[in-house]
Amino acid sequence: MRLIRHASALLLLLVLAACASGGGSSSVPQPPDSDASVADYLIGVDDIVQVTVWRNPELGVTVPVRPDGRISVPLVGDVVAGGLVPEAVARDIESKLAAYVRDPQVAVILTDLRSHEYLSRVRVTGAVRQPVSLPYRQGMTVLDAVLAAGGLNEFAAPDRASLFRRNSSSGATTPYAIRLDRILNRGDLSTNHRVAPGDVITIPERVL
Known part of the structure; x- marks a missing residue:
């Protein structure tokens, strides 16, 4: 009987783990800490x-x-x-x-930051009410930038939004997934990344 109880408990734990991994937000790559980009900024x-x-x-x-x-x-x-x-x-x-x-x-x-005005901006493009180029402010997040663009328009596909960040040393641009649908509708802030100077946030239109 004790063996059956242990087996049942183990099975229950496995089921709960599977539900947690499947029902929660999927693990997505996180952009590097934006504070590092600010710390490395050279005064001009x-x-x-x-x-x-x-x-x-x-x-x-x-x-x-x-x-x-x-x-x-x-x-x-x-x-x-x-x-x-x-x-x-x-x-x-x-x-x-x-x-x-x-x-x-x-x-x-x-x-x-006046000397690098355009390098230090954050841009929001795509299916928003007003595409915008914003001066970077420390602590700014994806949600702050999207709201400054007037929010999403009726054609937006918020689950396919991306943040694009350029690596200053290699010159390569890396995309990071943004689940705006979860940020706006569920309060899931796991992809509400802190932005860095030069970031571009793009929200594509949904396929009709």
Whole structure:
């Protein structure tokens, strides 16, 4: 009798596992973390950067990058920003501020990506009410971009939508599946990917 109970329990577990794998959303490739794309962004001329110094708010400043690639920071003067990542600029400012401030802790944040305006945009095309090219904003998701395009039109095939992302090192473009039908109708956010600068979201029309 005990053997039969164990066999029944094992069979029940197998059935439940099969139902879970078949009834849930299928496993689809996930795009790489979009935060990495932002972290690797090189500051350019006309970008707006915000410099903050912990416990020294009077040393903070929000300025555009000048044509010579520099910004002006209180106490330390001109600092090279163009062609560098924000983290490198922050460390440079810290080293210069150390002569005036004890153990300075500096953060450099890009608040407006102007130098790479088109490279940093997110585009939504296909069966939406208003195809759109949006400035990238940190934390933006597929759903944010689609809603900014006015949502889907009556001809959309939301279960066949895709996000296309270009690899900056190899130049190859990789598609990632988006199940907009599940995002919009079921609240299933498993494919509500965070977008990255340069992403293209395409929603095809359904076959009539």
